[in-house]
Amino acid sequence: MGTISDFELYERIQKDDREALELLYERYEKLLYSFAFKILQQKELSEDAVQEVFIKIWRNKRTYSKEKGKFSSWMLTVTRNACIDLLRKRSKTETELSDENLQIPASENVEKTVEWREEREQLQSAISTLSEEQKKMVELFYFKGESQQKISESCGVPLGTVKGRIRLALQHLRKKYNEGRDKYGQEPM
Amino acid sequence: MDKSRCDQLLDYYNGHLEGEDKQNFEKHLQECEACLSEWTEWQMLTSDLPYLSEEKEPPAGMKDRVLAAVFADQEENQPKAAPIRNMADKENKPVKEASKPWISGLLAAALTLSLAGNAYLFLEKNKQEAALEKTAETFKTITLAPHQSKSSGVASMVKDNGNMKLIVQTHNLNPVKGKEAYQVWLIEGDKKYRAGTFTPDGKGNGAVVFDVNYEGTHNWEAVAVSHEPTAASKEPKGNIVLLSEL
Ligand SMILES: [Zn+2]
Numbered sequence: 001m002g003t004i005s006d007f008e009l010y011e012r013i014q015k016d017d018r019e020a021l022e023l024l025y026e027r028y029e030k031l032l033y034s035f036a037f038k039i040l041q042q043k044e045l046s047e048d049a050v051q052e053v054f055i056k057i058w059r060n061k062r063t064y065s066k067e068k069g070k071f072s073s074w075m076l077t078v079t080r081n082a083c084i085d086l087l088r089k090r091s092k093t094e095t096e097l098s099d100e101n102l103q104i105p106a107s108e109n110v111e112k113t114v115e116w117r118e119e120r121e122q123l124q125s126a127i128s129t130l131s132e133e134q135k136k137m138v139e140l141f142y143f144k145g146e147s148q149q150k151i152s153e154s155c156g157v158p159l160g161t162v163k164g165r166i167r168l169a170l171q172h173l174r175k176k177y178n179e180g181r182d183k184y185g186q187e188p189m
Numbered sequence: 190m191d192k193s194r195c196d197q198l199l200d201y202y203n204g205h206l207e208g209e210d211k212q213n214f215e216k217h218l219q220e221c222e223a224c225l226s227e228w229t230e231w232q233m234l235t236s237d238l239p240y241l242s243e244e245k246e247p248p249a250g251m252k253d254r255v256l257a258a259v260f261a262d263q264e265e266n267q268p269k270a271a272p273i274r275n276m277a278d279k280e281n282k283p284v285k286e287a288s289k290p291w292i293s294g295l296l297a298a299a300l301t302l303s304l305a306g307n308a309y310l311f312l313e314k315n316k317q318e319a320a321l322e323k324t325a326e327t328f329k330t331i332t333l334a335p336h337q338s339k340s341s342g343v344a345s346m347v348k349d350n351g352n353m354k355l356i357v358q359t360h361n362l363n364p365v366k367g368k369e370a371y372q373v374w375l376i377e378g379d380k381k382y383r384a385g386t387f388t389p390d391g392k393g394n395g396a397v398v399f400d401v402n403y404e405g406t407h408n409w410e411a412v413a414v415s416h417e418p419t420a421a422s423k424e425p426k427g428n429i430v431l432l433s434e435l
Pocket residue numbers: 192194195217221222223224225
């Protein structure tokens with residue numbers, strides 16, 4: 001992936017280097033947009049979420065540090081938070097918005113875009129080993145950002161067991177995923 | 190330490206705790222080793238999940254729009270733009286000069302913005318504006334004339350601690366759709382300088398404060414407001430809806 005590391009780009013952004021922000025944008029546009037779309041299921045809102053992430057990176061300097069883990073993971077967390085925020089605002093004002101519009105191919109990027117097809121396939125195969133209830137709980141917790149109370153209601157499990165059940169599911173998922181990765185000798189992103 | 194708080198970890202993770210609950214949990218997180226290590230574990234366990242997302246092509250033009258928004262108030266030789274919502278609803282205070290009644294609140298906001306140094310943070314945190322208008326002086330206030338529209342507005346040039354600011358308030362603007370936005374232009378001869386961007390509220394009211402900090406000396410002749418297809422227009426592309434000589 002490129003010659004400049006994410007962290008180097010981030011350091012340059014601290015010095016108001018617009019080109020660095022643009023490079024970072026090109027690198028992560030597709031991943032962040034796809035992730036936002038997975039949560040929001042709507043084009044305009046997904047774009048808004050990604051925009052918010054880059055506005056935060058550009059204007060609120062020094063919010064990331066290496067202790068917070070990988071830069072890409074941090075950006076994904078910021079994206080998820082922005083999405084869940086939008087999801088909640090949306091559910092207050094509108095009932096349901098959903099589109100699966102025609103995809104217009106974006107212009108060719110100068111910067112190589114992050115790709116994650118193999119990770120996705122391995123994660124999907126790991127997910128397939130979960131029970132239906134576990135899948136649903138992970139979906140509601142992580143991709144819908146729902147509260148324990150709501151998850152307990154929609155899955156019909158006691159409130160006190162929600163956390164333990166999701167944790168078990170995620171641990172199982174991670175174990176399967178790591179096994180898969182070991183088999184193919186892949187590096188996590 | 191209240192062990193019952195340990196059950197709130199997930200709700201905190203998903204941002205469901207607010208106010209006192211949130212503060213209490215954050216305090217708990219510092220004291221409770223079990224929660225702290227579990228917190229780290231949850232972050233680790235979820236860190237791969239985003240890669241489950243199906244690849245989606247970003248919409249055409251997204252990059253330009255996002256970057257325009259990111260750099261919007263930091264354009265070199267471009268003034269800072271800071272849309273201020275709901276300012277028109279705030280209580281009006283008397284201003285020493287006979288100017289339009291809403292100017293007072295906007296001035297206070299303009300000053301707070303310059304103090305905060307970060308319009309975005311100001312909007313996000315919704316901080317209370319400080320009543321500091323006594324340090325600012327109004328140079329000129331003009332009524333913006335409708336130009337093939339039923340809109341109306343007022344613009345003022347104000348000097349605040351040596352910095353020129355342009356304050357624009359509008360009424361009855363047509364609503365914006367999608368990525369459309371209104372832009373304010375300062376006109377000197379045949380040159381148009383983009384002063385900033387804003388979107389009006391549902392009633393067509395907009396209130397914005399822009400820093401006027403172009404290099405060199407300028408003799409501004411007019412102020413215009415145009416309805417643009419996107420916030421990124423560097424030259425007016427859409428219809429001019431308000432226009433007046435300074
Ligand atoms: Zn605890």
